Amino acid sequence: MLKKKICMIGTNAVGKTSLVRRFVHCAFSETYESNIGVKMEKKVVKVPADEVTLVLWDLYGEDKFQQIQMSYLRGMDGYLLVADSTRRKTYDDALALQEKVTREIGKFPFVFLLNKCDLANQRDIETGAEGALEQRGWQVRQSSAKTGQHVEESFLWLANEMTAK
């Protein structure tokens, strides 16, 4: 069966592990558990042509305590770039990470998730930010691991995009 490697990229506490948990196990927990390594998960999904095993590399969030090792991204077929929509800094960090990945690893299909959109009243990213990024050709979604909004759809879009190539 076809295998595709997807990396979860973003700073700490933006909800990467929760998105994976929602997608793979259809579950969500309010408790934040800091990830210090790489968590591996797998899920088989259907794409128009076939079935594909998505190997999800849930990388620890980059911050002042831990830097992402770019070697983890080797062999990657696509990635989910994640920011916490209630923390503006994580948005800026995500843009910087995307640049770093493109510069050091190359161009890959990705979806930019502005996560925790269920906390809309705490949004800290200016209205229209998505539009500006979409004009660059980016796939941008407001997601919520809590409600499941745009979670499965984003992984599936990526699966299709990766297998179509």
Next chain:
Amino acid sequence: MGNNDIFESFLAEQGFALFEYLGDGLFRPIGKFPDWLERIWGTDAARAGMVRLGELSPFLENFLFDAEEFWKSKAHSTLKSGNWTESGANGGATPLEAAALRIDSRRILMVQNFSAAFAEQQRWLQTARDSLLEHEKLMREIQKKEILLHCIVHDLSQPLSAMRGCFNCLTVGDLPDDLRPFVETGQRESYRQEQMIRSVLEAFSADLAGQQAKGDSGSAAVVDLAAGARRVVESFSAAFSEKGVRLQLDPTMDLSRDWLSVGDAARVDRIFGNLLENAMRYSPRSTTVTVGVEDKGNSLNAFVDDEGPGLPKDQSQDKLFALFAKGKDRPGKAGLGLYFCKMTVERWGGKIGAENRTSGGTRFWFRLARASAEAKAQFQETQEAKSAKGDGAGAPTRKGVGKALRTLRILVADDTEVNRELAMELLKKRGHAVVGVEDGRSALVALEKQPFDVVLMDEVMPGMSGVDAMRAIRKREAASGGHQNIIGLTGNATKEDEKRLIDAGMDAFLSKPFDMHRLFDLVESLAADVQLAGAKVGPAVTGPAGAESQPAAPLRANASTESVAKYLARTIGNNPKLIQSLVKSFLADAPKKLSDVHRAIAHQDAEKLAFAAHALKGAMAVFGAAEAVSSAKSLEAMGRAGSLQGASEGFQVLEARLHELEEELQTVKPGALNKANLKTTASARGAARPGGKR
């Protein structure tokens, strides 16, 4: 069991699994295949003689690229993979770490069960990240409050600006004597409120941001406590009188003594004011409230004594001065007043307290250290300078608008109609030609149509903001040359606001509500700079769109080209009295200004040099002394650039030029001024203009 077997069993028990790499992705387990690894990768892997680890674990598959490179390099160190978590067949997750190493030329891969250390490391990292998230959250809350605070201050400033403007306008007109005290009280009180708003903004914003820096800038280092006490007594007398309470300055206090302490005047006034408001609430009719200062050796004790009911016996000092603390009876407004007092006094290293007096009533006091000798000397100099400028304590003391020496073309861009109209009215009364617009875009259009000497640009306007309009102007200048003087107007008033506007490209900053004299000084001194620039480079100021403006009155190259008397007659008109007054004032003040420049250079104080040279430059420009002005301008530029190299030489030039000017001015001192000459000049000027009048 042989030694090797024992060692291998020990390693397995300790959570290590060893594999020798055979090439082509194949690994041979060394020793016992640990049970914990069997639970992850299955029984088949454990029983096989050789395994392809890359197929068992995608993480290892990735790491083996690096491991193979490492083995090829024949390095003697160890290459670690970093942590990863592998899920077993039973759903449990095991944290692992792999390491590549060489032993006796054999390529070894060690996989470690990280469970024991993982929990500890995870806990540590979790705590650190939780703290970081909490800190981020707190900072966001602080930012929100700061924004809210700025909005409130901005909103409060707008109507206050209008009120101050109205009072200013009223003082200009012919007011009946019986009304003048009311207008002056309104003027003084609106000034006081302005100071309060600024104090709130600065003090509380600093507090919220957790900026614990002690003290403020050097300019806020010394205060005359006795003068502060006298000011508040004057300010509050009417209100106390209305309540039937007598307010007095301590009659035993010797005002001629030195009552200088650390602190700053505006905030000390507010502390006194808060304590007086408190005393007023609790003072019965026909009692007396006394304000004074006592000498306590190295410190000064300021106090407000009332004859009220006194503090409750169980009153805690901490609670009395706490944030949002309100008295049970006759509470104040927000419970901020005494908190502000405590915060401010403690920031200056002082103490504050309250106690019941033995004779009845309450004493609220605050104690501040005496100012150092050096700080006192600086303070005295500043006071003298203010007094020379007629700018005592920053309060509005100068009367009337007066007429400007030169009519300037001024553009006022402000979306608030009343503020715009008031600024325009004041500037017109001063004798300037003023145009008003209501947003940044209209300002750009107005500048396309005609040149202006100075633009007053409100920071926040609908459509195109003042800052955006200023940037557009600067962009045009980059292409066409020239420089438009722009003064940023804002309702915000902190040093950060000033720095922000100046950094953005404004030439100067004026916080609203503004004092009319500050407005005139700023506008006219900026325009004087333009005039000087025009004199130096030849052509007059160029407008932003490249349109040439009307030429500004050129300075005199030297005494031989035009006498100072003629120059003054040309620029000021036939007004011997005014000219004599200007000359007298200049001759009295110039040595002091020159001394300020000298002192700034001696102390290598660039900021003060810029300020002192600027002040002297402006004073000399009045007499058209181009060379003297140019030498002061060079020193000012050094000060602004923060580089004082060559300043001593520059000072010598300035000193020589100033002496020349002083000698020249002796010729126009009272008695020496030739009225006939002035009349002649004025006649010639009048004749030169179509319809010109004497």
